[in-house]
Amino acid sequence: MHLARFPRRFIAHLPTPLERLDRLSAELGGPDIWIKRDDCTGLSTGGNKTRKLEFLMAEAELMGADMVMTQGATQSNHARQTAAFAAKLGMACHILLEDRTGSNNLNYNNNGNVLLDHLHGATTEKRPGGGDMNAEMEKVADRFRAEGKTVYTIPGGGSNPTGALGYVNCAFEMLSQFNDRALKVDHIVTATGSAGTQAGLITGLKAMNAGIPLLGIGVRAPKLKQEENVFNLARATAEKLGCPDVVQRSDVVANTDYVGEGYGIPTKSGQEAIRMFAELEAILLDPVYSAKGAAGLIDLIRNGHFKKGETIVFLHTGGAAGLFGYDNAFDFAGRWS
Ligand SMILES: *Cc1c(COP(=O)(O)O)cnc(C)c1O
Numbered sequence: 001m002h003l004a005r006f007p008r009r010f011i012a013h014l015p016t017p018l019e020r021l022d023r024l025s026a027e028l029g030g031p032d033i034w035i036k037r038d039d040c041t042g043l044s045t046g047g048n049k050t051r052k053l054e055f056l057m058a059e060a061e062l063m064g065a066d067m068v069m070t071q072g073a074t075q076s077n078h079a080r081q082t083a084a085f086a087a088k089l090g091m092a093c094h095i096l097l098e099d100r101t102g103s104n105n106l107n108y109n110n111n112g113n114v115l116l117d118h119l120h121g122a123t124t125e126k127r128p129g130g131g132d133m134n135a136e137m138e139k140v141a142d143r144f145r146a147e148g149k150t151v152y153t154i155p156g157g158g159s160n161p162t163g164a165l166g167y168v169n170c171a172f173e174m175l176s177q178f179n180d181r182a183l184k185v186d187h188i189v190t191a192t193g194s195a196g197t198q199a200g201l202i203t204g205l206k207a208m209n210a211g212i213p214l215l216g217i218g219v220r221a222p223k224l225k226q227e228e229n230v231f232n233l234a235r236a237t238a239e240k241l242g243c244p245d246v247v248q249r250s251d252v253v254a255n256t257d258y259v260g261e262g263y264g265i266p267t268k269s270g271q272e273a274i275r276m277f278a279e280l281e282a283i284l285l286d287p288v289y290s291a292k293g294a295a296g297l298i299d300l301i302r303n304g305h306f307k308k309g310e311t312i313v314f315l316h317t318g319g320a321a322g323l324f325g326y327d328n329a330f331d332f333a334g335r336w337s
Helices: 022-028 049-062 077-089 106-110 113-119 133-146 161-180 196-207 223-241 268-281 290-302 320-325
Strands: 018-020 032-037 067-073 092-099 123-128 151-153 187-192 214-218 253-255 311-316
Touching: 018 161, 022 032, 022 268, 022 290, 032 161, 049 077, 049 151, 049 161, 067 077, 067 133, 077 092, 077 113, 077 320, 092 133, 106 113, 106 320, 113 123, 113 320, 123 133, 133 151, 161 196, 161 223, 161 311, 187 196, 187 290, 196 214, 196 223, 214 223, 214 290, 223 253, 268 290, 290 311
Parallel strands: 032 311, 067 092, 067 151, 092 123, 187 214, 187 311, 214 253
Antiparallel strands: 018 032
16 A cells, blocks of 8 residues: 555654553553654654644645645634644644533633644634534635635544555554564554544554454444444445555444543543543543543453453544643542651
C-alpha cells in the first residue's frame, strides 16, 4: 500500500514511542500492557487528530484555502489541533463548538482546549447540542465564501477517508515497531468516537494481514451505531486505497459499556483510570476519551477477558489539555495536609 500517492503536510513527531507499562501491568496482574504514545504527536500538546490533519491540511493547501473550518464539542481536541495546524500554515481558522454537556463551568467553557484554540488565533462560535453540526458548518462556510474567502471544511474529528489515512499510516508504523522488537501483540485497544482512528487502523491492519484484532472503546454512540460508523468509513477508506473489500463487518468491534451518562461526562471508572495512569506511569489521560478507553482496558483485564501471557497495546489518543477544562471532576482535598 502506497500512501505517498496522497498529499500530506508533515508536521507530527513520528514515529511516536511504543513503551511497556511495567507498573500498571504489575498492578493489574494480567497481560503485558504496552502503550503507543499518540499523545506525543507534538502539535500543541499532541493527540490523534494531528495524523489525520497531515492529510486533510495538505488538501486544504492544494485547493488554495486561506481559511479552514471545523466543528466539535466545547473541549474538542480536534478543534485545538486544527487551530494549531492552521497557525503553522498561516491560514485563518474558524470553529463551531457544540455545547454537548450543558456545563456552565468556567474552566470547561474557557480553559483547556478552548484557551488553546484562541491562543492559536482561531475564532469560535457556539451552537446548542444536538444539531447537525456539519450542515451548520457548511452554512457558515458559505457566508465566508460570499465574502471572498477560500474555505476548506473539515468534518468533526477529521473523520473522512482522507483523515483516516493518518491511521492507516499509524497501523504501518505500529506493525513495524512490533516487528523490530519481536513483540507478538494479541490485541490493540483504543478509544473510538468519530470513527476515523478505528477505521484507519483496521483498514491498515487488514491490508497488511497483521492478524491483530482491534477493539474500540466507545465514548458516545451505542455499539451497533458505532460499529456501523466505523465500518462504513473503513470501507470508504479502503476504496480510496484501491482495496475495497479488505475490511469485513466482523473486523469492526466496539465495546460501548464505558460511556456512562454520555459524551463528555466523566465516569467513576474513567476517573480511576486517570489516577492509575498518572500515579503508576506518569501518563496523563483525558476524561472524555482516553480515560474511558483505559477504563475499558482495565475492566476487561480485571474480568479476565484479557489474560496473563497476552500482550495488549493501548493506543493513547491524547487529550490531556482537556483536563484543565474538567478540574471540577476531581476531588483532591485529601492531598492537602
Ligand atoms: C478524537 C479523539 C478520540 C477518538 O478518535 P476518533 O477518530 O474520533 O474516533 C480519542 N481520543 C482523543 C483524545 C480524541 O481527541
